[in-house]
Amino acid sequence: MHLMMILIVLAVAWWVRSSWNQPQGNWSMRWGRSLFLFLFPPLLIFMTAIAVLFMGPQGQMGGMYTGSVSYLLALIYLAFFAISCIKLAFQGWQSVESARNCPLVNLGDKRARLLQTGALFAGQIGFWQPELVVSQGLLQILSPNHLESVLAHEQGHHYYRDTFWFFWLGWVRSCTAWLPNTEPLWEEMLALRELRADGYAALQVDPLVLAESLLLVVSTSPVLSEICCAALGSSGVDRLQQRIEALLAPPEATQVSQFQSWHGFLLALLPLVAVVFHN
Structure with a gap:
């Protein structure tokens, strides 16, 4: 019975992911x-694995006997989740340590780590309290x-805690790369993250100046790992036109109702209901 529940959840997760198409709106x-x-398909699978693990390898559910195969599958998958998290956390720690080895410089009322490279780079490096990191090439080439x-763009990343939230989203990505449209x-979501930071910066500086900065920085290859990093050009050249058009267009609200954003995720808790019918 547990194996049947796992197969149904996998089918639902695959179907939900397959429904994605080109972004609109x-x-x-x-x-x-x-x-x-x-996020919903991985969360549904994760909750199912938790439910199966909690019910154990023996017992009955819905008049059908359960076996140890489904229990072992759930255990293996949760172990894979844990190992992936530890691996990403270690890589993120390496990025943070690399940034902390850079000297501190003052940029007006802000302090930043100076990366000794001619490449154009600016980003937030860290977890919950990231540090601003800029390259020597950026300071030499860009005008004040x-x-x-x-x-201002990087302050937007700091304001929205992008390094923290996208670490966890990156963890989900690494664990569910086999699902369609990952x-x-x-x-x-990387592009939307950058659009949000652009919108934050456009309220403080001239959007046209920010668009010009994008043309200079986005064309440069990343010089640090993207784990625990939110950099100005991290969405890539493919999204550059979209970001510039958004900067030149009238500003729009980038806040989402918390209820609208999260109430659908409660459906992912449904597998835990199966625990009630297990004995």
Whole structure:
């Protein structure tokens, strides 16, 4: 019975992920839909594994006997989740340590780590309290106005705690790469993250100046690991036109109702109901 429940959940997760298509609508609509399609299937699978593990390898459910195969599968999958988290956490710690080895510099009223490279780079490196990291090439090439716009963008990443939330989303990505549309959804959320930070910066600096900074920085290859990192150009060249068009268009609200964003995820808890029918 447990094996049947696992197969049903896998089919539902596959179907939900397969329903993704090209993004449409404003920022709020795209973010809510992409986040649900990205996160709901893994959460449903995870809750099912927790339920199976809690019910144990023996017993009955719905008049049918349960076996140890489903219990072993759930145990293996949860162990894989744990190992992936530890691996990403170690890689993130390496990125943070690498940033902390860079010297501190003052940029007006902000302090930043100076990366000794000619590449154009600016990003937040860390977990809950990230540090601003800028490259020597960025300080040498950008004008004061362009540099101010870049720092405003990075302040947006800090404000929304992007390094923290996208560490966990990256963990989900690594654990469910076998599900359909994992990479397109991941790229979509990275692009939306950058659009949100751009919108935050556009309230403080001239959007046209920020767009010019994007043209300079996004074309540069990343110089640090993207784990625990939120950089100005991390969404890639493919999304550059979309970001510039958003900056030049009238601003739109980028906040999403908490209820609208999260109430659908309660459905992922349904597998835990099966525990009641197990004996």
